[in-house]
Amino acid sequence: MTESVPTAEELLGRMISGVFNEPDPQRRGSVIAEVFTEDVVFSDAERTVTGQRALADTVSGLLAQGPGFVFVPEGPYRGVADLGMRAWRLGPPGGDPVLGGLDVAQVVDGRIAHLWTVLDG
Template sequence: MSTHEPDYDHLLRTNIERVFSERDPAQRAKVIAEIYTAEPVLLEPNDIVRGRDNISQTVDKLLERFGPDFAFVPVGQANGHHGLAHLTWHAGPKNGPVVVTGADVAEIVDGRIARLWVLLDTAS
């Protein structure tokens, strides 16, 4: 049994900064190919998205909906063990107010994201 743990912080930060905040689809596709398994699954509160291309299209729609200055920002450091990782984040216009907060929880297989649950915090 291997005791080697992947760099959970690198994987989840890269996902937030270079996938979910990346507006160039070609750049995003390269990063998705690097950090996601061949057949990843994205689980959102209202949808299940399968496959790298569909994940990229979901990000396109999300960024288009929120406008050109919207970005996701990691909060703190990701932690994980035995193939499960967690990272909190917030999002909103760059240099503007936080619009939404949440967390990503990922199943990591062979050093790549296999499944990603996007958990949104409820408004208080």
């Protein structure tokens, strides 16, 4: 039986639920190990970090800035070749978003190798 390789769309969905919306650092770390390459590169307007540990630390810092806020996918998934794109909004559950952006992921061998986050406006 051949195991299927996750698509960029599946990886981005798992990333939002299991990484950016996961408050428990151990569970978050397990999902990071499944979804991202060991030498993943994460880039946003403020930083570029390399490696799963650096990504985990970055996510912990981001989550601390908006405790209780959740990321919600916005609009359709878009992708071409090894790139996947998903817009999102961040805010209190059921409330108005306070921030939005677009994640762009490059997938290599079924895992995210590079993740760019572009914030709205």
